[in-house]
Amino acid sequence: MSANSVEAPAAETAGTDDAAVTRPRGPKSSIWARFDHSVVPYVLISPFFILFVAFGIFPIVYSALISFQSYRVEYPVGRDGLSINTFTERWVGLENYQRTLVSWDFWQALINTFGLFILSAAPQLLLALILASLLNRRLRMQTMFRVGILVPYITPIVASSIVFATFFAREGGQANWILSLFHVQTQYGNRTIDGLDWRAERWSAWLALIIMIDWKWTGYNALLYLAAMQSIPKDVYEAASLDGAGAWRQLWSITVPMIRPMIIFTVVLSTIGSLQLFAEPVQFDDDPTSGNGGGSQHLWRTVAQLIWHTGWGNKTNFGFAGAMSWILFVIVVLVAAMNGWLSNKIGGRK
């Protein structure tokens, strides 16, 4: 839709000579008019491109350079007694990549990231779809409902993660209170506790994080689906229900296929988002300001977290962190592309 609107005006108007239009009546000189036509457009777009290239694109390229260096920050004390930051750097080729790819820390982080991504995205998008179809009715107070489901989305991610971290406390947390209503008890070694010790095992830590992630993003995705649902022509439904298709059948046979582009879009969005997962696992730690993340065994430490700890933790090593960023970047691109292709393929059969 946007692809052809990009080209259409250019094609139509390319023939008319711009200078001829402005010159006769304009009070300005023709030099100014030419300048206005040929240079000013670039002036208008240049702030965006300069800033975006300098602080959006270039850093990604630059971190590739860093990833080929052994890049360690040291803080020697200067003559005045203050510490000075110096970088000792030397080219080490692919050593950082090699070290990354053989390190269990990295693989574990990758497993955590992907596990959390897949296990959170599937229920999240399904719930969003159901929520969107609940909203896609003639509702009283519909603005209130639409705005209301955005509360998790606008909540600062740190704040909500902190609140959830208390919900999943071992003693006196609300999650365990809910479990206690169902008399859930769990055995850890030789001690039995009511509810769960959420941070003790990988699966329960993941479950807690998945709840946090889905709490935050389901409403937002539902709004995206709702937007797509409302642009489906109404007569399709009329025909379907005359043929006897019920509401549930209509959802799966009409709505879902018709909003397929949006579903692909949200899959790509949540891929990109989940693979950068950071705030939730950081705040889920008992004390996020010490340790290396994900509890003592790093059961829920994600790649973004590992990059942070590698670059800005106790042993600062930017080269290593840069290599991890690039491996993650390549994976993000591959997974996003594969996702798009796969969703297309699966949806295309319908």
Next chain:
Amino acid sequence: MSANTLDAPAPERAPKANKAALLGRSPQDTPAGWVNYILLSVVLLIGFWPIYWAGIMSTWKEDKVFVEGFPTWLPGPYFKFNWHIINGGVEPSYPSYDSVNFLRSFINSILVVAIVVAGTLFFCSIAGYAFAKLRFKGRDALFYFVIITLTIPAQLGIVGSYQIMEKLGWIGTLYAVTVPALVSAFGVFYMRQYIEDAIPDEIIESARVDGASTFRVYTGIVLPTLRPALGVLGLLAAVGAWNEYIWALVAVNGSSWQTIGPALHNLRAGSTPKTSIVLTGSFIATFPLIVLLVVAGRQIVRGIMDGAVKA
């Protein structure tokens, strides 16, 4: 084009007399049943509960945070006490939060949001205007570049960003958290689509014939028309800037330009952190956004839905 998707469900069009037509209604013309309302209310409750509870906890001391049985859900008298401590007040059995600089961070964040919103609106609207209505060489190619970059997560360049900022001497300054956020690919994209739809070429053409310069057209015609879209983009940029976390943690943590994200992070430091204080901070950090949602929720919803359909 999609302005009516939000608040016009077009209920008048549903013919009530004809039974066959009543059967064949699209979902959005079908009145919601009570199950529908109950489910939606439960969803709203789940969405709002953590924030509400953090608000309640900001009015109690530590002993109400972790309780057996039903959580405390009514406000108490200790908000002022917590506020006093979070700003570095000294009380027995509470650690000192003086070094967190909570209030200063809160104010910094407001400043950052103001700068980021102003920059985003200006830079994205002029670029969007150029892409929508001006003719220049390489326009389409450059615009495709914008679209492609929409999907690149900037966080991946965090190591490079840090090094660049370090070389510029910007770490720990206001520049580090504002300059990179002054423009957004989504902003340019959204502005271009809006201008393209909202302003007919003829109006600009006739202003041109009357001798208006490109910039005069921008201030005289484009900006006034653009006002609703500017509101939407500004709100989304504000939410994004306020919620920035990983970059703020790397770039301004512990400095005098620390923003609210790292401040919350630092509230949890220490051997005996007080959860009631951390929750107080979380609630205060969320509060401005709740106000924003109450005041301008309709526009935020529209921005998200519009942006989605146009993509």
